[in-house]
Amino acid sequence: MSTVLSVRDLRVSFASEAGRVDAVRGVSFDLEAGKTLSIVGESGSGKSVTSLAIMGLLDENAKVTGSIVFDGQELIGKSDKQLSVIRGNGMAMVFQDPLTSLTPVFTIGDQLIEALTVHRSLSKKAAWTRAVELLNLVGIPEAERRMKSFPHEFSGGMRQRVVIAIAMANNPKLIIADEPTTALDVTIQAQILELMDKAQDETGAAMIMITHDMGVVAKTADDVLVMYAGKPVEHAPVRELFYRTRMPYSIGLLGAIPRVDKSEKVPLIPIKGNPPLLIDLPDACPFAARCPIAIDACREREPDLMPIGTDGDAPHTVACIRAHEIDDQGMIGGLPVYPVPVIPESTLTRIPREERPITLEAINLKKSFPLMKGSFLKRKVGEVQAVKGISFDIREGETLAIVGESGSGKTTTLLQIMDLVKQEDGDIRITGTSVSEIRNRSQERKLRRDLQIVFQDPMGALDPRMTVWDIIAEPMLAIGMPKAEVFDRVEELMGLVGLDPAHVDRFPQAFSGGQRQRIGIARALSTNPKIVVLDEPVSALDVSIQAGVINLLDELKAKLGLSYLFVAHDLAVIRHIADRVAVMYKGAFVEQGDVDQVFDDPQHPYTKALLSAIPIPDPDIERTRERIILPVDGFDAVAAS
Numbered sequence: 001m002s003t004v005l006s007v008r009d010l011r012v013s014f015a016s017e018a019g020r021v022d023a024v025r026g027v028s029f030d031l032e033a034g035k036t037l038s039i040v041g042e043s044g045s046g047k048s049v050t051s052l053a054i055m056g057l058l059d060e061n062a063k064v065t066g067s068i069v070f071d072g073q074e075l076i077g078k079s080d081k082q083l084s085v086i087r088g089n090g091m092a093m094v095f096q097d098p099l100t101s102l103t104p105v106f107t108i109g110d111q112l113i114e115a116l117t118v119h120r121s122l123s124k125k126a127a128w129t130r131a132v133e134l135l136n137l138v139g140i141p142e143a144e145r146r147m148k149s150f151p152h153e154f155s156g157g158m159r160q161r162v163v164i165a166i167a168m169a170n171n172p173k174l175i176i177a178d179e180p181t182t183a184l185d186v187t188i189q190a191q192i193l194e195l196m197d198k199a200q201d202e203t204g205a206a207m208i209m210i211t212h213d214m215g216v217v218a219k220t221a222d223d224v225l226v227m228y229a230g231k232p233v234e235h236a237p238v239r240e241l242f243y244r245t246r247m248p249y250s251i252g253l254l255g256a257i258p259r260v261d262k263s264e265k266v267p268l269i270p271i272k273g274n275p276p277l278l279i280d281l282p283d284a285c286p287f288a289a290r291c292p293i294a295i296d297a298c299r300e301r302e303p304d305l306m307p308i309g310t311d312g313d314a315p316h317t318v319a320c321i322r323a324h325e326i327d328d329q330g331m332i333g334g335l336p337v338y339p340v341p342v343i344p345e346s347t348l349t350r351i352p353r354e355e356r357p358i359t360l361e362a363i364n365l366k367k368s369f370p371l372m373k374g375s376f377l378k379r380k381v382g383e384v385q386a387v388k389g390i391s392f393d394i395r396e397g398e399t400l401a402i403v404g405e406s407g408s409g410k411t412t413t414l415l416q417i418m419d420l421v422k423q424e425d426g427d428i429r430i431t432g433t434s435v436s437e438i439r440n441r442s443q444e445r446k447l448r449r450d451l452q453i454v455f456q457d458p459m460g461a462l463d464p465r466m467t468v469w470d471i472i473a474e475p476m477l478a479i480g481m482p483k484a485e486v487f488d489r490v491e492e493l494m495g496l497v498g499l500d501p502a503h504v505d506r507f508p509q510a511f512s513g514g515q516r517q518r519i520g521i522a523r524a525l526s527t528n529p530k531i532v533v534l535d536e537p538v539s540a541l542d543v544s545i546q547a548g549v550i551n552l553l554d555e556l557k558a559k560l561g562l563s564y565l566f567v568a569h570d571l572a573v574i575r576h577i578a579d580r581v582a583v584m585y586k587g588a589f590v591e592q593g594d595v596d597q598v599f600d601d602p603q604h605p606y607t608k609a610l611l612s613a614i615p616i617p618d619p620d621i622e623r624t625r626e627r628i629i630l631p632v633d634g635f636d637a638v639a640a641s
Helices: 047-055 080-086 108-117 124-137 156-168 186-203 214-220 238-243 248-255 410-418 441-448 468-478 483-496 513-525 543-560 571-577 595-600 605-613 635-640
Strands: 003-016 019-032 036-040 062-070 091-094 174-178 206-210 223-228 231-237 306-311 314-318 358-373 379-395 399-403 427-430 451-454 531-535 563-567 580-585 588-594
Touching: 003 047, 003 206, 019 047, 019 206, 019 223, 019 231, 036 047, 036 214, 047 062, 047 091, 047 174, 047 206, 091 156, 108 124, 108 156, 124 156, 156 186, 174 186, 186 206, 186 214, 186 605, 206 214, 214 238, 223 238, 223 248, 231 238, 231 248, 238 314, 248 543, 358 410, 358 563, 379 399, 379 410, 379 563, 379 580, 379 588, 399 410, 399 571, 410 451, 410 531, 410 563, 441 451, 451 513, 468 483, 468 513, 483 513, 513 531, 513 543, 543 571, 563 571, 571 595, 580 595, 580 605, 588 595, 588 605
Parallel strands: 036 206, 036 223, 091 174, 174 206, 399 563, 399 580, 451 531, 531 563
Antiparallel strands: 003 019, 003 062, 223 231, 231 314, 306 314, 358 379, 358 427, 580 588
16 A cells, blocks of 8 residues: 555644643654544643644744655645645645534635635536535535535534535545544444544545554554653554553553453553653653653663564654563453552441432422523423423432433533422432421521532633632632631542642642642532532543543542442443443433433433443454444434334
């Protein structure tokens, strides 16, 4: 096969007040037509900067050196005008957020036609016909009519389909996809991945897939490039990387991922610490400070990417001086590279579920929103039932997870509970107390001590003007706890969630994403609650940080006997952390039960579709699985059968 893209010693740096930031430090690879290269790594590893450098989309203050040869042309040194002839024609890009990729004031048809006519001489009729054909190809129903729609009239998944159609428009030789499924539901993600595969088949393009999801890598990649601190640290064919991993960082990334196909409740393996700042890096292995098997020689010089074996004609290269000591099982000297964390077992697990007290109970929970019509004199013309009479209970020391796609009613259910909304034909009971019994603010405040929440976005949930001490202390001061006790309790909570108590005078922006989420958890625990509501608490975190937070939640549940109401779209996380699971569709529970029972033997077609859509980080399993695709308009009929 012909080489479409050849990158040699690519380096990208930016000037900053603190000094020169070396965002990419020597990336080299070749990519052939029809092949897919996945680039993986934590945030800040240089994945996206590498892709933007290839596309020529970096800011003017970026200094780019090395060589990028696309289809026989050297791209470095070309002007923006010269690159604009290639972008969208020979090379195309699919970004993470489709809404920011589409212009909100132009119709979908206008944007598709522009992508076609800017590079080709087409008549209006021919461009329109081709645009409709592209929308049909990416699975958008009523393509002719939807050509006149605006981006805000499409769902997230449909917008991403439009972006893929634009990328396919001129049959490019290279498609770069930067986290194209991160913000999507698992079922939509599965459809988009199938569509990306179809786009590659239709155009014969080479593809670069940038992602942090190792399940997506297992499904799509031919080769994998693992990046850390702006530099490749492992490069191998996909099976070689998954089954014969040799770089401790790559082993850590794989060990940090919960598996939806594994029922064993073993702790995840987080990579401790944070990536280094890319300013004035010393000549040493940048991963040494976080590596569990680092030795003095690792700090003497930065290791080169060296071959350690081959899979056919493709070499397996690793930047680690101890790579040859690591075996196929990720062991070194008979011991695992990463010691498995020990999480204490809760004494409550020995007590049968039915004998434990109920901490949270919802009976016939309902919520509807009115449909209004009219510009000035609004009138009610109907209503939307967001939650349709659901019932559940959570016992002491138990985690119930609610799963379902966006719009299924999960968040509305949480808000009904957190707002202590009185129900007409049902009830919400917190530790045995009904919300209907609340008569005044004092009673409500007392009840709220037992019910706390941790939000999805830790930065959005923490006041940037308050110190960590103020953030954690605020709920305790609000309930009248003496200040002397509050000081001791804040220090205790910081230690409990794995943070240094000496850092209580810092502001949230001084902490990493995972540390900010730990601050949010410490605040939620400050009133000694019985129930903690967790709304997508790890979805905004890197997999290595996510593993540490999940382990922390497991440990706190065991130590404190907490009950969790957990909402997430990542079913692998739910399989790992939940005891029971409720599957929600259009405001109702369609399946509910023990987590292993539901995941191993799902009964409802919607549950089966959700589970089949989750990518598994194992190339052999992932590429032989059957997907269950349920049509949106035909699901209710399938579910009723």
